[in-house]
Each structure stands twice: as C-alpha cells, then as structure tokens.
Amino acid sequence: MCTWAGKAGSKGDGLMKRWNGVAAVVAASAFVSICLLTARPAAQIPGERPKLTQHINQADIEAGRYSLADLFFAGKFLFETSFNRLDGFGRPGATGDGNPTRRNPDQPFMTRVSGPEANSCAGCHNKPEVGGSGDFVANVFVLGQLADPVQMSIDPLFSNERNTVGMHGSGAIEMLAREMTAELHRIRERTREEAIKSGRFVTHDLIAKGVYFGKITCSPSGDVDTSQVEGVDPDLIIKPFHQKGVVVSVRQFTVNAYNHHHGLQAVERFGVERTGTRDFDGDGVEDELSVGDITAATLFQVALGNPTRVMPSDLASRARVQRGERLFEEIGCARCHIPALILDNPIYSEPNPYNPPGNLRPEDVSRPFTFDLTRDGPGPHLERTKDGRAIVRAYTDLKRHKIADDEDPFFNNERLIQGGVATDVFITRKLWDVGNSEPYGHRGDLSTIGEAIMHHAGEARPERNRFMALSPQDQTAIVDFLKTLQVVPSPRTSLFFR
Numbered sequence: 001m002c003t004w005a006g007k008a009g010s011k012g013d014g015l016m017k018r019w020n021g022v023a024a025v026v027a028a029s030a031f032v033s034i035c036l037l038t039a040r041p042a043a044q045i046p047g048e049r050p051k052l053t054q055h056i057n058q059a060d061i062e063a064g065r066y067s068l069a070d071l072f073f074a075g076k077f078l079f080e081t082s083f084n085r086l087d088g089f090g091r092p093g094a095t096g097d098g099n100p101t102r103r104n105p106d107q108p109f110m111t112r113v114s115g116p117e118a119n120s121c122a123g124c125h126n127k128p129e130v131g132g133s134g135d136f137v138a139n140v141f142v143l144g145q146l147a148d149p150v151q152m153s154i155d156p157l158f159s160n161e162r163n164t165v166g167m168h169g170s171g172a173i174e175m176l177a178r179e180m181t182a183e184l185h186r187i188r189e190r191t192r193e194e195a196i197k198s199g200r201f202v203t204h205d206l207i208a209k210g211v212y213f214g215k216i217t218c219s220p221s222g223d224v225d226t227s228q229v230e231g232v233d234p235d236l237i238i239k240p241f242h243q244k245g246v247v248v249s250v251r252q253f254t255v256n257a258y259n260h261h262h263g264l265q266a267v268e269r270f271g272v273e274r275t276g277t278r279d280f281d282g283d284g285v286e287d288e289l290s291v292g293d294i295t296a297a298t299l300f301q302v303a304l305g306n307p308t309r310v311m312p313s314d315l316a317s318r319a320r321v322q323r324g325e326r327l328f329e330e331i332g333c334a335r336c337h338i339p340a341l342i343l344d345n346p347i348y349s350e351p352n353p354y355n356p357p358g359n360l361r362p363e364d365v366s367r368p369f370t371f372d373l374t375r376d377g378p379g380p381h382l383e384r385t386k387d388g389r390a391i392v393r394a395y396t397d398l399k400r401h402k403i404a405d406d407e408d409p410f411f412n413n414e415r416l417i418q419g420g421v422a423t424d425v426f427i428t429r430k431l432w433d434v435g436n437s438e439p440y441g442h443r444g445d446l447s448t449i450g451e452a453i454m455h456h457a458g459e460a461r462p463e464r465n466r467f468m469a470l471s472p473q474d475q476t477a478i479v480d481f482l483k484t485l486q487v488v489p490s491p492r493t494s495l496f497f498r
Contacts, residue, residue, distance in 0.1 A: 050086035052078070056292030062366045068303060068376055071369070075300025078293060080130055082119040083262055085283070090116055091263030093282030096145025098256045099358075100275050103148035105282055113141045113159055114150035116263040121297075124164040124261075129489040131304045133437040134164030136444045142242075143416045145260045160414040162243055163444025166433050168487045170241070170250050171302030171348045172373055172382055172392045173430065176341055177238035177248075180208035180398060181354055184236040192218045206236070209341050211397045231399035233420070237354050238398050243442045245400050245427030246419030249352035251298045252359045258297075264288045269358035291360055295350060295369065302348055303377035306392075307432035310486045317480070324481030327474055331466035336428045336459075337395040346373045346382060346390035378490040395431035395485070402458035410455040413443065424458060435486040449479050 056074060060066065066074075083089040092105040096115045110116050117140075122130045124138035144151050144159030151158045187204055195202040195218035206213040206229065214230035226234040233239070241247035247256070258264040263281060265271075266289045270280040278286035312318055328334060349368040351360040362368060371377065374384040382390040404412035404424040412424035426442060439445065440452040456464040467475060 045086060048084065048086060051081045051083055052087045052293075055287075055290040056296050058291040058295060058360075058365070061292055061295055061369055068299065068371045071296045071299045072303050072377065073300075075296035075298070076130070078297040079121040079125070079300055082123075083264060084119070086285070088264050088281075088283055088285035088288035089119065089262055090283050091259065091265065091281035094259070094263075094265070094270075094280055095148050096260035096263075098252075098259070098269075100270050100280055101146075101148075103150075107148075107150050108152075111150045111152060113144040113152060113154060114147050115141075115145050115260050118261045121257070121261075125167060127166070128436050128487055131167045131301060132487055133166040133433070134444075136163065136439055138164045139444055140164065140261070143418060156413065156415045158416075160416050160418060161443050163439060163442065165243065166437055166487060167250070167301040168304045168433060169306040169392075169394060169430070170304070171377075172306060172343060172390070173240050173394060173396075173398070174249055174302060174352065175343055175345070175348055175373065176209070176392055176394075177240040177398055178352065178354065179344055180211070180238045181236065183208035184213060184232070184238075188216055188218075188224065188236060191216055192222050192224065194218070195220055196222050206232075208238075211338070211399055213399065231397075231401065239419075240398050240427065242418070243426055243429075244418045244421045245398070246421060248354050248356060249298075249359070250301050251294060251351055252355060254294055254297050254301070255359055258289060258294075266294050267291055268294065268360050274358060294360070298350060299369065302350070303371065305378045305380045305488065305490055306373075306382055307394075307485060307487045308380045309484050310435065310488065311484055320477045321481045321484055323474070324477030324479070327470070327478050328481060331470070331478075332463040333467075333478075334395075335463065336397050336399070336401060337431050338397050339395055340391050340393045341397075342385070343373070343382065343390040343392050346384065346388070347371070348373050380488060393432055395434075396428045398427065400425050400427050401460065403456060403460050405457045405461065407461075408455060408457040411442065411457070431482060432485050433487045435483040437487065449482050450475070453479075 061071065090109055092107070092109065093102060095101045095103045118124055124134040124140070125131055127133045127135065139161050141154060141159035142162050147158065154161060184206055187206055191202050191204045199220045201217055201219055203215050203217040206216055213232050213236075215228040217225040217228070219225070229236070237248060239245050239248050241250065241253045247253045255266045255269050258266060259270070263283070265281055267287050268291050271287060272278050312321060329339070347370050349370045351362060351365065351368065353362050355361045373382045374390050375381060382392060384390055400421060402422070402425050404410065411426070414423045417423060434449060439447055440449060441455070446452050446455070453464065453467055467478065470478075
C-alpha cells in the first residue's frame with residue numbers, strides 16, 4: 001500500500017488536501033509519492049542523478065490504487081521533466097523508428113533532424129500551456145528519425161517538417177475515433193454476412209457519425225473489396241493523430257515520441273519480451289519507461305481540458321462572431337470541419353482496443369483505467385446530453401482529404417510518404433483550438449488564419465472560392481468567429497478534480 005503525505009493508504013486523498021496550488025511542486029510531489037517500482041541502476045556521472053528515480057507499476061494502476069488526479073500529475077511530471085543520460089536519454093544504438101530498429105552507435109548523440117532533439121515533451125508542447133501546441137522553432141522532422149546514419153539536413157527529401165500540435169481534447173478525439181471505427185467495422189461485417197448468405201456481391205456505404213468514407217463490397221466467398229474506401233485506411237481504423245491521421249491512440253503517439261525525440265524507450269515495445277533485451281538502445285540504462293509510466297503520461301494528455309469558446313464582451317463583436325459562425329456553415333466549411341460530433345459513451349478507457357502490437361492493449365490488463373470526459377479531470381469538460389452522451393465540438397470529421405492542387409500546391413510541399421498517405425492528403429484539422437494555436441498549416445509556416453483559409457485547395461477549393469467571394473466584412477466575421485475557439489489554460493491547483 002502506498003503512503004501519501006497526509007493520510008496513509010488513501011489513494012491520494014491525503015495529498016489532495018495538502019496541495020498548495022503550485023502546479024510544479026504538486027506534480028513533482030505527486031509523482032515521487034506514488035508507490036513505484038525499484039529504480040534501475042544507471043552509469044554514474046559525478047554530481048548528477050537521474051530525474052526519474054522511480055517508476056509507476058501498471059499492476060498498481062489496475063488494482064485501483066491511484067486516482068485520476070494521482071496519475072494526471074504523475075503524467076504531467078513525465079511530460080515536463082527535462083531528462084538526462086542517467087534516465088536513459090539518448091538512443092546511441094537505435095533509430096527513432098517506432099519499430100525497434102538498430103543503428104550504428106557511432107553517430108551524434110543529438111541531432112535536430114533525426115533526433116533525439118528535445119529533453120522534455122514540454123520543450124515543444126507549450127502553447128498556451130504545457131500539453132499545447134508549439135511555435136515554428138519547435139517543428140519536428142517527421143521520418144527523419146528513420147535514418148541511419150542520422151540526417152543533418154532539413155531537405156524535404158530526408159524528412160517532412162511539421163509543426164507541433166496541441167493535445168488538449170485528445171481524449172475525446174480518441175474516443176470518437178474508436179466509436180467511428182466500430183461503426184465502420186460493423187458495416188463491413190454486415191456486408192460480408194449478407195454477401196455470403198445471399199450468394200451475390202453486396203455493396204454498402206461506409207458512414208460513421210454521418211461522415212461518408214466511401215463504399216465497401218463483399219463477394220459471396222466473403223472477400224472484401226476496399227477499392228472504393230476513402231479518407232481512411234483499408235483496415236477501416238480511424239487514426240486521429242498526426243497531421244496525416246496515421247496514429248491510432250495517444251498511447252501509441254506517446255511511445256513513438258519518447259523514443260523519437262528523447263531516446264527513452266518504453267518496455268511495452270522495446271523491452272525484453274519483444275526485443276530480447278532490457279537495453280535495446282545500448283545506452284547502459286535498462287527498462288527506461290515502464291508500462292505504468294506510459295499509462296500516466298497518456299492519461300495526462302487525454303485528461304487535459306477540452307478547447308472551448310472565448311466570446312468577446314461587447315455586443316457588436318459578439319454579433320459579428322455569431323454572423324461569422326453562420327457564414328462558416330453557409331459557405332460549406334462545416335462539410336469537413338463538422339462543428340460537433342456526438343460521443344455515445346463519454347467514459348474514456350485506457351488502453352485502446354485498436355492499438356497495434358507494441359502498445360498496451362485491453363487483453364494485457366486485468367481492467368482498464370476509466371474516467372468520465374464530461375465530469376472528471378481539469379476541464380473544460382465535454383457537454384453532457386440528457387441521454388448521457390457527450391458533444392465534441394472539435395470542428396473535424398476525422399477523415400483524410402486532398403487539400404492541394406496544381407493551381408495552389410502550397411500544402412503539397414512534402415516529398416516523403418508517411419503511413420501510405422499521399423503527400424497532398426491530410427486529416428481534417430481540428431479547429432476547436434485554432435484561436436490560440438498559431439502558427440498554422442501542417443508546417444507552421446502561416447502566421448494568420450486568413451492565410452490558411454486562402455491556401456485551401458483540392459477538395460476544399462469550392463469553400464475557399466466562396467470565402468474569397470465574400471465581402472471583406474464577412475471574411476473578417478468568419479476569422480473573428482474562428483478566433484473564439486481556444487484552449488483555456490487550466491487553473492493552478494487540484495481544485496479541478498472532484
């Protein structure tokens with residue numbers, strides 16, 4: 001049983017009463033107070049110690065020994081901490097590939113392109129608060145981490161430069177993606193059953209939460225034809241993370257990022273069960289991040305408050321914003337940037353059932369960790385409907401679209417294909433934080449919302465043209481409306497936890 005400052009064995013209740021409102025102190029004290037696994041040995045550097053001296057035991061999480069508050073602040077510590085070599089920072093013998101891959105250890109210890117290139121997650125995710133987006137200077141060079149030898153050039157032939165995206169609201173987004181995936185899979189199975197039973201080819205539309213993903217056809221033998229599927233992979237799994245929409249869950253994103261950016265390797269993917277060694281990257285530090293560590297880091301991100309509306313106080317400005325909201329829908333922007341989607345079950349559960357191998361899955365745990373997205377965590381929370389569902393006002397359809405063409409190839413600047421997705425195709429940007437997540441565009445090279453709108457092309461060209469045909473006053477109204485969609489920094493204390 002763990003012992004907290006205040007009350008022994010209270011699962012954090014004693015500590016909750018003692019939080020003093022200083023988030024950094026709370027985060028650190030919460031983390032080091034949790035019942036943890038024995039720290040692993042590390043090569044000693046005179047006068048230095050690892051920042052992460054203990055690890056969270058996943059079995060203790062499953063046993064219900066920790067509250068959401070406990071794990072949120074433990075995860076916040078893991079997100080904010082500036083790691084060093086004694087923690088296992090760096091990966092001399094491994095690339096940043098999400099699939100465990102060896103590399104020649106005789107390479108630079110840190111490099112801006114291939115990584116590791118950041119000592120903490122918060123080094124990039126920090127606008128308007130920890131867990132948020134990042135400035136252009138914090139861009140990441142996607143796919144550069146696969147290189148061996150490491151790349152020192154930002155040439156687009158070697159990597160895709162991307163701006164840092166915010167994680168606020170990611171819990172709601174992940175749950176939406178799970179429900180949409182389940183809907184698509186049900187349609188696929190129903191189509192297969194009908195085809196086998198009828199002895200003929202059967203085709204059905206793929207529609208999840210009102211979003212059209214093309215068609216699927218099954219033969220009498222049960223073979224599935226996905227050639228008419230659009231906006232999602234043939235496996236029909238909605239992958240809502242990364243600007244290409246190629247990562248299933250925040251957990252997968254987190255395991256990838258710790259290895260890529262910090263050289264910290266998660267046991268669930270790089271540990272002895274999958275690689276045959278406890279030190280895959282050969283830096284002398286074993287079992288760098290436990291399964292429980294990754295759970296805590298994931299829960300911190302998915303429990304961050306959802307973006308919300310920040311309305312102007314004067315009546316004239318409010319009226320202009322409301323007109324802009326109407327115009328946004330009238331000219332068709334809401335076709336892809338759907339203002340709201342309904343989440344049937346607002347209970348977030350970790351881990352994700354669609355996680356690929358190398359990430360914790362439901363069959364790996366005795367019970368998942370759950371919390372209510374409409375009530376628990378720092379907030380703002382999702383709006384709960386009378387029938388117990390939740391409204392996710394994210395302004396997205398979680399579908400990939402072509403957004404560049406020959407007339408305006410601006411958004412088709414990349415040369416490397418990520419996850420099999422064409423270079424001019426991206427998942428619909430979630431706009432619910434657009435008001436204070438500048439810069440814009442997947443590369444972060446647009447300083448205003450207006451520029452981002454004007455570069456919409458491809459499938460979005462009709463909406464872009466309608467915007468350009470509006471009067472300057474109406475264009476301003478739309479931009480002013482979008483500026484009200486913001487991340488609101490959280491309060492400093494634990495008072496947001498019930």
